[in-house]
Amino acid sequence: MNLYQFCYGIVHWLVGLVNNIWYWLGDFLPWYFGDLFTAIGNFAASEGHLWFMTLLVESVVVVVIALINVLNFLWIFRKLSGRILDFYGPYYVGYRIGGWLQNLADGMKLFIKEIIVPTKADRLGFLLAPVIFVGSSLTILAVIPFSVDFGISTSESGEYVSAGALFALAAFSIAPFAILLAGWSSNNKYTLIGGMRSAAQMMSYEIPLILCAASVFLLAGSFNFVEIVDAQSGIWFFIPLFIGFVVFLICLMAEVEIIPFDLPEAEAELVEGWTTEYGGMRFGLFYMTTAVRSYAGGALATALFLGGWHGPSFLPDEIWFLIKAYIVFTVFMWLTWSVPRIRIDQMLVFGWRRLLPLAVLNLLIAAALKSGGWF
Amino acid sequence: MAEMWINMGPQHPMTHGLWNLRVKVDGETIVDAEPEVGYLHRGIEKLCEARTYPQIIPIADRLCYGSSLTWSHLYCLTVEDLMDIEVPERAEYIRVMAIEMQRIASHLMWLAAYAGDLGLAVGFTYTMRDREVFVDLLQALTGSRLTYNYPRIGGVAHDLPPDFERDTVRAVQYMEMRLKEYEDLFDGSKIFMMRNVGIGILRKEDGINLGVTGPSLRASGVDYDLRKDMPYSVYPEMDFEVVKHEDGDCYARYRVRMDEMWESCRIIRQALQKMPTGRWRVVAPRNAPVGTGLGRVEDPRGEAVMYAVGDGTDRPYRLKIRSPIFVTVSAAPKILVGYKLADVVAIMGGLDMCIGENDR
Amino acid sequence: MDDRRKPRTTGVVLNPMKRTGKQLVRTLILGKPNTVLYPEEKLDLPQVYRGKHALDFKKCIGCGNCVVVCPNDCMWLEKVEDPELGKIERPGVDLGRCMFCGFCAEVCPTVALHMTTEFELADSDRENLRLSPLDIRDDSFGETFVEEREKRLVPVLDLSKCDGCEKCAGECPEMCIAMMPIENTGRKKPEINLVKCKSHGKCAETCPEKALTMTEVYESYFDMPEPKLILDNCSGCGLCARKCPSEAIYMLEMPGTEKTLKNGKKGKPKKRAVFVLEKCVGCGRCYQACKFDAIDMPGVRK
Amino acid sequence: MSEGDKRSSAGVVGIETAPSRVGENPERRVLRALAESFPKTVSEGTQLRPGVMRAKVDRSDLYSVCRTLREDLGFEHLTMISAVDYDDRFEIIYHIASYQSRLLIELISTTPKDDPVVDSVSSIWGGANWQERESYDLMGIEFKSHPKLERILLPKDVLYHPLRKDFRG
Known part of the structure; x- marks a missing residue:
């Protein structure tokens, strides 16, 4: 049974339950109301409505599970940072589960803080930017399946969004717009520079990222996550496309904005970069969204290069998928805490002069492999 | 982007204290800079005129939170010059050992702040952790962790505590092991080198003319260290080298301080070996004679000078303090112009700002 | 100098990653991190640590040298009644102003004042930080360590x-x-x-x-001022001898200064103060007490 | 190490001087050079310690004395400018060090109480700029032809000079 069937069952049962009321009302009330309610009941029982409701329930299930993983990511981020930096990390809140509840406690604290909009800020842009940033990042989570049977599929046979990978990459690159908006609308020099840096950075790193993903699409012959992962059942793509894998990881770090590339919020020179003027839960949302994007990045790297949910069968597929994503994230963290921040011009030079040629080379290798008939 | 002034400070993560660096940027390139200081001016020079000579020692500690021992040591040297006191030899050795420990601790704190500025949080925590070793030693020696109040006019406050030699030798060994690790962590990192090599070049002539002293000047190729060139205390007895680099960039400044830590480890070892027995303190007279006293030491940040005028009472008539950072920071515009905004943190971090002694 | 190594950046970021990886293994798998979970475990503090004050009432003579030497004026003498010692004067300390320089313990002529290793002194009320002599009384503290x-x-x-x-x-x-x-x-x-x-x-x-x-x-490491008697001004009232904490002042009669009373008898002779400077702790209380400017003590404020 | 030993022994050269000028120690040589160049304005040249000298300079000639020190005698580092407020005069004390010969000279210049003006030396040593501003700020000494003589440690609207003895806070 896959997730679609499971959710379909739930929706079917729920609709049946509710339809009892509609039909009873239809029988009970006078004719002009009765027909209406009967029509509603009929509509609710129709295949199209059931399909739509199933999709909604599916997305809720998938996104909630992904968000729980994001909480885990935050916890790993703090715990691992602590251990690398030689201290304990979260400890007291949720003492028995290793301080896991610390993020929830921080979230609650941030929720009760005042929302401050600077007087001279552009109010609409200032309030809209977090929404765009968070919304676009959450959208990525919806299209990445955990396994063949666990994702937002559109039919009983497990049909996923056919251009899911493209959709994910597209949603990934909405963020600079939100950052630029946030930086500009805050009416602060630091945020403005942070936003500008973010735009420049995202633009220069988006291209190698997409080129590396394109080489995977070339080998797999599809934009669909399930088909891409199925194409890796023999050999994971990071072995033939090792250059692409490394470039992809570096670009992901730049997209997620963690330390060697966290120039938009370089706290030493630009106080907190583009998030300087945001406080309370808005800042908390930005913080959480960084974890969401880390998770999405790890999941993308897993699905595109690390064989997705393939693994020895003693663990379920979903767990394999998560383990791989966690490992990618751990490597991110490890690298993050080992190096200082890079400078913006060096970063652009690195992006355009090093990563882009490598990504093109990687694409050539992929094309050669494909035309040679190995894949 | 048009040119605009950016205030980096008074409340800014780069400043490590309360001062303001106004930079004029064209895009991300700095075209002009203007430091503004004075936010932490406490009037210590005036304060000293109202206190007796021993009471000023804890005030001198408060001049710099990073290396308080060197300042109280400098104050004691100045007053000993004024009063013409002969300090027992054991006290001199203890002082030299303690201020070299303080130098290591101060340089480690600088390295921590510098690493933090560059975004290397690991560098911050590791160096602060290893600084703790020396702070613990100094705590066992002096009784406090930050403002030690240890040197006295005519000696030091306490003798060495039991087991101190053993602990010190261990700490120095640990430190030398750690220094190798830092060289992997910093020098071995391509990104660190990219951020440092060729950034913030201070030419030799500019450095001399602008009065820059200490490690920042030695990184520009001037071979001048007061410990060698105008020896005070028992530094002539010690065998160490003056560290010098020719490049004058951020990396050279970093390198000079790292090498100075090696030399300090050597000095601490020698001071322990050569330490004589005997008294560690003599009674200082209450009143100073009419005259002047001059103390001039090599602070971790540069050349620190105090000039005391005595008028025959138990309070100094005037105490002038020369802070090395006060002069060094006035050279900041010269170094900053032409580099990127992100280099401000590397350059100003590399100069090792300390606002306490800067504003006095 | 041989053990210094040349920097190598061929590994790009692998060298620092090696170091942080080692640290990760050390803290995550092998043992605990370096930090101390403060309220549960506390570090050992050395004997010379300068924390809260402790005063030995029996050793203290109430001279007030600690009050004089304090750079922050955070100590004062307070009149206390003790069942054993009677009416005495002992110093109190305002920890809110204290900068823990330790001069008070250093100047104490009888080593009655100590700095303990107690450092958790925070309070939400400023008034609670003004510790009276009874709050810092600890008569047995001096026995717990060797005085230097x-x-x-x-x-x-x-x-x-x-x-x-x-x-x-x-x-x-x-x-x-x-x-x-x-x-x-x-x-x-x-x-x-x-x-x-x-x-x-x-x-x-x-x-x-x-x-x-x-x-x-x-x-004592402090050069304390010494009192000088100006004999012409001395009226022999004996206030200084009563004020002296270390009983260094004796009132001696001066023979030949007896006044002839109205009834023809000779009265008591005039007295003068005599200092036994070996006992003097240089606190200057005689100087402050004298109403006739008969004692001179340079460097002490009245 | 041999180089370092040589240097340290050169730094603490003995105070006793040979009678001939050939063996004259560097402190005496500097003082004599100053006294010969400015016979009227430089006075009381003494050697305090090995490597440390003191001389008094009339304020009218301060700039040219400093120029000679910088350009001819190799005193390229201005260590400190301090001002002292005495009952009848201000003393402005320049500590000037030489990196080449490892010497330090203490130049004392005096101004009357009602006219605390001396020449600025910030065109000779760039490092003098802020130190002169500090002396102006705290002691009220005015430095002629200083490029930017403003308060530096205190706010710009303060009216007093706090380190003067007649200042009561």
């Missing part, structure tokens, strides 16, 4: 017993006792050169009146 300042056995003179027999001066092997006449009283008192004294104790043994006793005195 050296004790000396020195002969201390009780002038009320001394009859000026000069035996002590003859016995001293270091020749450090000289008999000095006291002006206007016709008596002599032994003056002991404490720098030369080697603590033989012969003077105390030979003294027929037991006026000299060997007492343990802590060395």
Whole structure:
């Protein structure tokens, strides 16, 4: 049974339950109301409505599970940072589960803080930017399946969004717009520079990222996550496309904005970069969204290069998928805490002069492999 | 982007204290800079005129939170010059050992702040952790962790505590092991080198003319260290080298301080070996004679000078303090112009700002 | 210098990653991180640590040297009544102003004031930080550690017993006792050169009146001011002798100054103050107490 | 190490001087050079310690004395400018060090109480700029032809000079 069937069952049962009321009302009330309610009941029982409701329930299930993983990511981020930096990390809140509840406690604290909009800020842009940033990042989570049977599929046979990978990459690159908006609308020099840096950075790193993903699409012959992962059942793509894998990881770090590339919020020179003027839960949302994007990045790297949910069968597929994503994230963290921040011009030079040629080379290798008939 | 002034400070993560660096940027390139200081001016020079000579020692500690021992040591040297006191030899050795420990601790704190500025949080925590070793030693020696109040006019406050030699030798060994690790962590990192090599070049002539002293000047190729060139205390007895680099960039400044830590480890070892027995303190007279006293030491940040005028009472008539950072920071515009905004943190971090002694 | 290595950046970021990876293994798998979980575990503090004050009421003589030397004016003398010691003056301390420099403990002539290793002193109310002498009283603290300042056995003179027999001066092997006449009283008192004294104790043994006793005195590193008597101004009221915490001032009669009363009898002779400087702790309370400007003490504020 | 030993022994050269000028120690040489160049304005040249000298300079000639020190005698580092407020005069004390010969000279210049003006030396040593501003700020000494003589440690609207003895806070 896959997730679609499971959710379909739930929706079917729920609709049946509710339809009892509609039909009873239809029988009970006078004719002009009765027909209406009967029509509603009929509509609710129709295949199209059931399909739509199933999709909604599916997305809720998938996104909630992904968000729980994001909480885990935050916890790993703090715990691992602590251990690398030689201290304990979260400890007291949720003492028995290793301080896991610390993020929830921080979230609650941030929720009760005042929302401050600077007087001279552009109010609409200032309030809209977090929404765009968070919304676009959450959208990525919806299209990445955990396994063949666990994702937002559109039919009983497990049909996923056919251009899911493209959709994910597209949603990934909405963020600079939100950052630029946030930086500009805050009416602060630091945020403005942070936003500008973010735009420049995202633009220069988006291209190698997409080129590396394109080489995977070339080998797999599809934009669909399930088909891409199925194409890796023999050999994971990071072995033939090792250059692409490394470039992809570096670009992901730049997209997620963690330390060697966290120039938009370089706290030493630009106080907190583009998030300087945001406080309370808005800042908390930005913080959480960084974890969401880390998770999405790890999941993308897993699905595109690390064989997705393939693994020895003693663990379920979903767990394999998560383990791989966690490992990618751990490597991110490890690298993050080992190096200082890079400078913006060096970063652009690195992006355009090093990563882009490598990504093109990687694409050539992929094309050669494909035309040679190995894949 | 048009040119605009950016205030980096008074409340800014780069400043490590309360001062303001106004930079004029064209895009991300700095075209002009203007430091503004004075936010932490406490009037210590005036304060000293109202206190007796021993009471000023804890005030001198408060001049710099990073290396308080060197300042109280400098104050004691100045007053000993004024009063013409002969300090027992054991006290001199203890002082030299303690201020070299303080130098290591101060340089480690600088390295921590510098690493933090560059975004290397690991560098911050590791160096602060290893600084703790020396702070613990100094705590066992002096009784406090930050403002030690240890040197006295005519000696030091306490003798060495039991087991101190053993602990010190261990700490120095640990430190030398750690220094190798830092060289992997910093020098071995391509990104660190990219951020440092060729950034913030201070030419030799500019450095001399602008009065820059200490490690920042030695990184520009001037071979001048007061410990060698105008020896005070028992530094002539010690065998160490003056560290010098020719490049004058951020990396050279970093390198000079790292090498100075090696030399300090050597000095601490020698001071322990050569330490004589005997008294560690003599009674200082209450009143100073009419005259002047001059103390001039090599602070971790540069050349620190105090000039005391005595008028025959138990309070100094005037105490002038020369802070090395006060002069060094006035050279900041010269170094900053032409580099990127992100280099401000590397350059100003590399100069090792300390606002306490800067504003006095 | 051989153990220094040249930097290698060929690994790009692998060198620092090696170091952080080692640290990760060390903290995550092998053992605990370096930090201390503070409220649960506390670090050992060294003996010389300067924390909250502790005052030994029995050793303290209430001289107020600590009050004088304090750079922040955070100490004061307070009148306390003790069932054992009677009415006494003991110092209190305002921890809100204290900067824990330790001068008060260092200057204490009887080593009654100590700095303990207690450092958790925060309070939400400023008033609670003003500690009265009773709050810092700890009579047994001094026994818990070895005092660094050296004790000396020195002969201390009780002038009320001394009859000026000069035996002590003859016995001293270091020749450090000289008999000095006291002006206007016709008596002599032994003056002991404490720098030369080697603590033989012969003077105390030979003294027929037991006026000299060997007492343990802590060395002082502070050059304290000494009082000088201006004899012409002295009215012989004896206020300074009552105020002196270390009982270094004796009021001696001056023969030949008796006034003739109305009934023809001779009255009591005038008195003058005599200082036994070996006992003096230099607190300046005699100077502050004297209403006739008969005591001069340079460097002390009235 | 041999180089370092040589240097340290050169730094603490003995105070006793040979009678001939050939063996004259560097402190005496500097003082004599100053006294010969400015016979009227430089006075009381003494050697305090090995490597440390003191001389008094009339304020009218301060700039040219400093120029000579910088350009001819190799004193390229201005260590400290301190001002002292005496009952009848201000003393402005320049500590100037030489990196080449490892010397330090203490130049004392005096101004009357009602006219605390001396020449600025910030065109000779760039490092003098802020130190002169500090002396102006705290002691009220005015430095002629200083490029930017403003308060530096205190706010710009303060009216007093706090380190003067007649200042009561």
